[in-house]
Amino acid sequence: MSTVRFATEHPYCVEIDNGALEKLPALIADSSRVAVIYAEPLVEVALEVARLVGSATVSVLSIGVPEGEAAKTPQILASCWSTLASAGFTRSDLIIGVGGGATTDLAGFVAASWLRGVSYLSVPTTVLAMVDASVGGKTGIDLPEGKNLVGAFHEPNGVIADLSLLATLPAREIRSGLAEVIKAGFITDERIRALIAESASGSLDVASARHAELIRRAVQFKADVVSKDLRETTSVGAAIGREVLNYGHTLGHAIESWEHYELRHGEAVALGMIFAAHLSRRLLGLSDEAVATHYELLAALGLPTSYRRAPFGELRELMARDKKTRGQALRFVGLRNLGDPAMIVAPSERVLEECYAQLGRD
Ligand SMILES: NC(=O)c1ccc[n+]([C@@H]2O[C@H](COP(=O)([O-])OP(=O)(O)OC[C@H]3O[C@@H](n4cnc5c(N)ncnc54)[C@H](O)[C@@H]3O)[C@@H](O)[C@H]2O)c1
Incomplete structure (x- = not known):
């Protein structure tokens, strides 16, 4: 297992390994609810994440979004907000993003914007997301006028780069x-x-x-x-x-x-x-x-x-x-x-x- 530490405003670690997902439960802390925002084709990975974090005290809400850039839209962002609102998601709850860079950009921005910012964990599933998109604190969506025009700096509480997830890439x-x-x-x-x-x-x-x-x-x-x-x-x-x-x-x-x-x-x-x-x-x-x-x-x-x-x-x-x-x-x-x-x-x-x-x- 390799751990890389980001010594930023809110320091966090990136865990890199085959099987690093096993580290997830330890990062859930006191959250009573977790929303897993995942790229729809990666439903199996999302189920595994839900299994790992769900327990008698933690309930899991799964939110599937289109894969790739189609997720980084104001419409999908608003639909995520609506789902969180219906579920009564609070400041102490947690969002987990599962997918490539497009999905983690969206999920990170949902976390940045919901109630002015809730905790966020990233589970990148592409090489690009592992080395770039999910690390570094930039989140956001696209507009018809241009890419990444709306966004926020919102650092994750942790990033799990499970290399075994790359097998299907x-x-x-x-x-x-x-x-x-x-x-x-x-x-x-x-x-x-x-x-x-x-x-x-x-x-x-x-x-x-x-x-x-x-x-x-x-x-x-x-x-x-x-x-x-x-x-x-x-x-x-x-x-x-x-x-x-x-x-x-x-x-x-x-x-x-x-x-x-x-x-x-x-x-x-x-x-x-x-x-x-x-x-x-x-x-x-x-x-x-x-x-x-x-x-x-x-x-x-x-x-x-x-x-x-x-x-x-x-x-x-x-x-x-x-x-x-x-x-x-x-x-x-x-x-x-x-x-x-x-x-x-x-x-x-x-x-x-x-x-x-x-x-x-x-
Ligand atoms: N926030 C940042 O600092 C930052 C930096 C670089 C790029 N980005 C953003 O990242 C996005 C590009 O990221 P990307 O290349 O990961 O693209 P992506 O999220 O579009 O994923 C690429 C494709 O791979 C598929 N996929 C993902 N994981 C898979 C897996 N394990 N097995 C099989 N298929 C899988 C996805 O469904 C998608 O079709 C862009 O939106 C870009 O703007 C953000």
């Missing part, structure tokens, strides 16, 4: 989640790069010790970053705080949006990281060898490394819109070297376009 979802793991490797963790370089197939095998180490290291990376800057307040000018997690995301988000989310998040981020590597080579002196490492590791895991579908002007427009919602100049996380991140603020249009052209090479 489709290969494409595993690859997508590993893009966020490689991101941690590029930004800081040399051992992550080595683990993937030594064996891509072992890295993709969710039953392997190699995969477990990758998950643990990526969660530790996020804990280190978030513990220093939970609310992303230290990324100002050239300074870099939680924003470092956005490596590959500035262009990645634009590609995801242009593709109407037909690409998985990690696939778009993989492309964004290739772009960021080229930008870093031009503006921060990143070596050709380090750029080549980006291609090698991402391709080894079956993630995309070239892209030319969207015209650059349209992606540039989407990045500007994203920028407007943040009220900042266009900012990219870059690398001076592998393991040495730095901000790139307002780069020239010519360099942006030339680096995008590089992404079109096979």
Whole structure:
């Protein structure tokens, strides 16, 4: 069993192991009622969670929601509130989210908003949710006008990453989640790069010790970053705080949006990281060898490394819109070297376009 501690405003632990679900009952504390909000296809997992936490003194309310992004809507949020209201859910009750990042984003936001905030436990069931979405305290839903526009910081009381739940995850979802793991490797963790370089197939095998180490290291990376800057307040000018997690995301988000989310998040981020590597080579002196490492590791895991579908002007427009919602100049996380991140603020249009052209090479 690995435990990673988030030393944030409300410290909590992420338990990572095959069979980590067994730890759940110990985290229920004094709650008399528990609502399990789960992605409907994962009903078996939700039943197991209900079995583990239910007892003579704890009653369990199960709330199934659509899988994926379809759950992150105002309508589903309101239906969860109505169910809690009908059940008379109180401040001392507890919500558990069970599913991928979309489900844990929704369930976390239900917990953040119900009676101005009730306790929350997360049971992520995808690689992406384990290493990213369910850890770090961000929760929220989408609007027709854009993704993640409504949300709150609401830290969980605990996160149970039971690796055995990944056994049913489709290969494409595993690859997508590993893009966020490689991101941690590029930004800081040399051992992550080595683990993937030594064996891509072992890295993709969710039953392997190699995969477990990758998950643990990526969660530790996020804990280190978030513990220093939970609310992303230290990324100002050239300074870099939680924003470092956005490596590959500035262009990645634009590609995801242009593709109407037909690409998985990690696939778009993989492309964004290739772009960021080229930008870093031009503006921060990143070596050709380090750029080549980006291609090698991402391709080894079956993630995309070239892209030319969207015209650059349209992606540039989407990045500007994203920028407007943040009220900042266009900012990219870059690398001076592998393991040495730095901000790139307002780069020239010519360099942006030339680096995008590089992404079109096979
Ligand atoms: N809060 C944050 O900090 C943060 C960070 C990154 C991403 N996110 C959000 O996370 C979401 C993406 O997360 P995701 O990739 O986990 O997507 P997801 O929740 O859409 O899950 C992907 C698919 O996998 C299925 N699935 C989940 N667990 C499974 C299992 N064990 N076996 C078989 N199938 C399973 C789901 O039903 C779904 O179809 C996005 O909404 C994104 O905005 C949030």
